[in-house]
Structure formats: C-alpha cells, structure tokens
Amino acid sequence: MHIIFLGPPGVGKGTQANMLVEKYPIVKISTGDLLRESIKIGSNLGMQAKGFMEKGELVPDQLVLGLVLEKISSPEFGKKIFVFDGFPRNIQQAIELDKIMAKVQSKINLVIDFTMDEEERILRLSGRRMCPKCQRTYHMTYAKPKHDNLCDVCDVNLVQRSDDNEEIIRQRSTVYWEHTRPLLEYYNVKKILKSADASRSIENVFSDIENMIKPLMK
Numbered sequence: 001m002h003i004i005f006l007g008p009p010g011v012g013k014g015t016q017a018n019m020l021v022e023k024y025p026i027v028k029i030s031t032g033d034l035l036r037e038s039i040k041i042g043s044n045l046g047m048q049a050k051g052f053m054e055k056g057e058l059v060p061d062q063l064v065l066g067l068v069l070e071k072i073s074s075p076e077f078g079k080k081i082f083v084f085d086g087f088p089r090n091i092q093q094a095i096e097l098d099k100i101m102a103k104v105q106s107k108i109n110l111v112i113d114f115t116m117d118e119e120e121r122i123l124r125l126s127g128r129r130m131c132p133k134c135q136r137t138y139h140m141t142y143a144k145p146k147h148d149n150l151c152d153v154c155d156v157n158l159v160q161r162s163d164d165n166e167e168i169i170r171q172r173s174t175v176y177w178e179h180t181r182p183l184l185e186y187y188n189v190k191k192i193l194k195s196a197d198a199s200r201s202i203e204n205v206f207s208d209i210e211n212m213i214k215p216l217m218k
C-alpha cells in the first residue's frame with residue numbers, strides 16, 4: 001500500500017510526510033529531496049536538474065522518473081509504506097508510476113489533496129529560511145529563529161532557498177495548476193482521492209491524515 005500527497009508548494013505536505021515517517025513504518029519519497037540530494041553530490045542527473053530548478057522550471061519527467069525508480073528499487077520497498085510527496089506532477093508521470101507499481105505487484109491506495117488559500121500559501125513559502133550549515137528550517141512568521149536572522153544552533157546567517165522567492169513561487173504555482181491539477185480527476189475516477197484542509201493547524205491536519213491512513217494499515 002502506497003500513498004500520494006498532492007497539492008501546490010507550501011501547503012505543508014512535506015511536514016506532514018515527515019511526521020508520518022517519525023511515527024509509522026513509512027518512507028517519504030520527495031522528488032525535491034531526491035533532486036537536492038543529487039545536486040549536492042553532483043551526480044549527472046543532479047547537474048542537469050540544477051539548471052531547470054534555478055530558472056523555476058520543472059525538471060523533465062525522464063530525469064525525475066530516473067530518481068524515483070532508483071528509490072523504488074531500494075530494499076525498503078515492499079517492507080514499508082511509501083509516501084510520494086510532490087510526485088507524480090502530471091498525468092504522464094502518474095501513468096508511468098502505475099506501470100512501475102504494477103510490475104512490482106503493488107499499487108497506490110490513497111491520494112490526499114492538500115488544499116489552502118492561494119495568498120496564505122505564498123506568504124508561508126516566502127517566509128521560509130534555512131540554515132546553510134545544518135539545514136534546519138525556520139519561518140520568519142511561524143517559526144522564527146531566537147536571534148535576528150541567525151540559526152539557533154550554528155549562529156550563522158539563514159538563507160532563503162533560491163526557489164522560495166515570490167516570483168519563482170508564482171511561476172511554480174502556474175506550472176502546478178496547469179500540469180498537476182488534472183491529476184485530481186485521474187485519481188478521482190479510481191476512487192482513491194481524499195482531500196485535507198491544509199490551512200488548519202499542523203496537528204489537526206495530521207490527525208486527519210492519520211484517520212485516512214489507519215484503515216489501510218490493517
């Protein structure tokens with residue numbers, strides 16, 4: 001049994017996925033993480049991806065699928081529940097993912113659509129900051145550092161991820177609505193689509209997600 005988290009950047013999908021990973025035998029597959037990791041180690045796929053991300057453009061399907069396939073081939077697969085966070089991003093990727101799942105005699109059992117008001121979402125995203133040294137994340141409104149713009153642990157200046165500035169956020173949103181939104185219909189037809197109101201507190205959203213997942217874990 002595997003799960004997909006759908007929703008535009010900034011609705012808290014990643015946070016919810018991380019909370020699931022801590023509490024249950026669940027593995028998070030975030031293409032964002034896979035991409036950043038591949039860029040960090042300077043792999044061939046990573047270097048190609050970097051160029052697209054810096055321009056606020058989507059990384060091509062073939063490249064993303066390569067990274068996901070690698071992850072699905074790991075020994076964890078089959079033993080744990082996989083949560084796909086930010087993937088698939090279009091119908092083509094969804095079809096490819098279904099094929100891969102069928103090959104390993106598995107399938108997607110649940111798709112959760114995270115919904116949030118557009119302006120609130122952009123405010124949340126543009127306030128995100130990260131420590132370049134320890135990778136801790138902060139938010140200038142919701143999770144401020146103790147002193148100015150400094151990491152609580154490392155005392156170094158926090159930075160904004162290059163894809164978190166407002167202009168790039170809006171570009172990514174346009175791309176999302178155009179390509180990812182049609183996926184809702186794709187999964188709705190399969191009767192595995194559920195929706196979560198992501199504008200509420202992190203705890204409330206998490207409790208909803210748990211209620212959706214628990215019946216599937218039996």
Ligand SMILES: [Zn+2]
Pocket residue numbers: 131132133134135136151152153154155
């Ligand atoms: Zn730090």
